[in-house]
Amino acid sequence: MNKINYQEIEGSSSGFIALLGILGIFVLAGLGATYYMEHNGHYVTGMNNQIVWGLPHVFAVFLIVAASGALNVASIGTVFGKTLYKPLGRLSSLLAIALLAGGLAVLLLDLGRPDRLIVAMTYYNFKSIFAWNIILYSGFFGITIVYVWMMMEKRMNKYYRPAGMAAFIWRLILTTGTGSIFGFLVARSAYDAAIMAPMFIIMSFSFGLAIFLLVLMLGYNWTNRPLGDAIIYRLKNLLGVFVAAVMYFVLVFHLTNLYETEHHGVERFILAGNTIHTTLFWVVQIIIGSIVPLIILYSKLGRSRMWVGMASLFIIIGGIAQMYVIIIGGQAYPLNIFPGMEVLSSSFGDAAAYHAYSPSLAETVLGVSGIAIALLIVVLGVRVLKFMPDSLADKDVDPHQKA
């Protein structure tokens, strides 16, 4: 095994400029959408007093969950001492920071009063999971930046293991916090479950690794740097385990609800309704986002990088669908304010079978721009700092390969 040499990417090709340009356009469009939404107010969105969190939250929570998962690759190298993963630690950390920044930007820009960010930073209600998350997110940035610095700075190399350990523990707490945003909501039938926190952690493993694999393969392909099969095979097999684990948690979550009579209504709505949520759950989340990737990853197709990339993309799409079903679907099912009673009429939608939601272009653009913000940070990051090893060829990374 050779010594790993990290190198900035060249970043002078027309392809690089074009990539920056495309991402930049998406980011600018997101800012434009924000201005439009904040200038007019949220009436220009599909959100209302029933669906209070819309598409921006779907993307934001997806990105935040994926962020902590993207750091896993670094953790496996540092915390669990797997040599093969060590060269990937820097890129994994950069991706984690970038995804979190993208997610938080969307979350912030969708606030009713984003201009009051300073209020959010200075007034804390310590019983609020949101307030914990503000601290957890800030801490994640801080710890991960220190961790990357210790990996990059030779003099600090000896400390990077404790930093990696801290980052690993912090990210577990962080995703617990994100899952608990929903898990602690007693009022709504679709939430109020302790399993939300561990389910979000395993979802983060899956989404984060899928994004990491795509970024890794595209990054090495576009920069013509060697990337061996050893890493791809190891990562894609791990990804399959994570996808299966997410399915297991989803299964347990729904089985528990199906057993309890009080949750039959919401389960019928999600699993067997005639709304977009049922389609998104079965077709996009389960079939496209879970079963198809599992077949690809563990069949002969999994030897093809193109198919591994497709599987990763399907997992990401399935993940966004899963977030949609959790966040929008959970609100679309009406609150059971009067158990045992049928609501005959109400001016506030209490009698509705479900609450409809049609996202506007502005909120869709804002949501998607979160992905662009994350990718832009990654692209600029690898351009200016030594995040990517110049070779990840098997002979350079695999301890079992002969040099």
Added chain:
Amino acid sequence: MSKPGSETSKISRRKFLGTGITVAGMSVAPGVSLINVAEARPLDQPVSSKQRWGILVDANKCSKGCTSCVDACFTENGLNRGDEQHSRPGQKAQWIRKIDLRDKATGHEVSLPLFCQHCEHPPCTDVCPTGASFKRKDGLVLVDKHICIGCRYCMMACPYKARSFIHEELTHQFEYAPRGKGTVEGCTLCVHRVDQGRNPACVDACNAAGHKAMYFGDLKDSNSEVSKQLKMHSSKAIRADLELNPGIRYRGI
């Protein structure tokens, strides 16, 4: 204790008559008051936990189709002053709404107003990241519009869906009922009136409409009309299973 014949026991005829007329005027029949005196603290005194404001809604008296309480609330708090021109119906603020219900098992139908239940343990204040959602010592659950960042987490957490988000610029607010784009709001139990010793607008409107389905007062004062009514007949908290101990109780559901 004063002895018969002492100075303090001598009540003048004029005073006796005055008191008698007042008492007669306040209660025409046992349990029904024409004038419900809410004992407000003096305005120079801080809010105290010695009081807890609450309302008993008697759904048996609440008339289906009547929206007097809703109309009064909207007028009192400026919700119908021509703002929210752009907002779709589902986006417009509603601090109080009428709901008609039917018991699935028995077919019994009731009509009732639903608004912020002013819980003792409000989930909205638990989840609010900045503390903008807060509970006053006298039990009123309010929103500090100056530090609300519009995250809508309280709306996700409220089991009664009692809060509304303001989806556009407002210009016709009342000084005593601040509201604004991008923040969340809900029933204040007419805190500005309560602090002056008056009933919330919905309660007065219900009385004026002749239904007298709402009793407002201090739940901690055993002599208040609302406490007496609650003690006399059974009542329910909505979603009592959540153990939030709301300040709003219902009879007849």
